[in-house]
Amino acid sequence: MGINGVVTFKNSTLPSVLKETDLSHLVIETDAPYLTPAPFRGKRNEVSYTTYIVEKLAEIYNVEANVVGEITTENAAKMFALQK
Secondary structure (H helix, E strand, O other), X not given: OEEOHHHHOOOOOHHXXXXXXXXXXXXXXXXXXXXXXXXXXXXXXXXXXXHHHHHHHHHHHOOOHHHHHHHHHHHHHXXXXXXX
């Protein structure tokens, strides 16, 4: 499941859904130039804002942000057959 800036929105129900979904099933995406994460809503989305998505996922899963980054990167590599 691709997770974008919606997860950071104040009234998003996505965090409650994610609590029932294992992190091993997620990848991070930008949906640029749309769906910019808080606190940049209303501005053009860019790749550098994915850190806000990672931070929110770390909060939801109660893990460090680097763990979210490692797992979601591994998931993307599997999905796109980029593994060694």
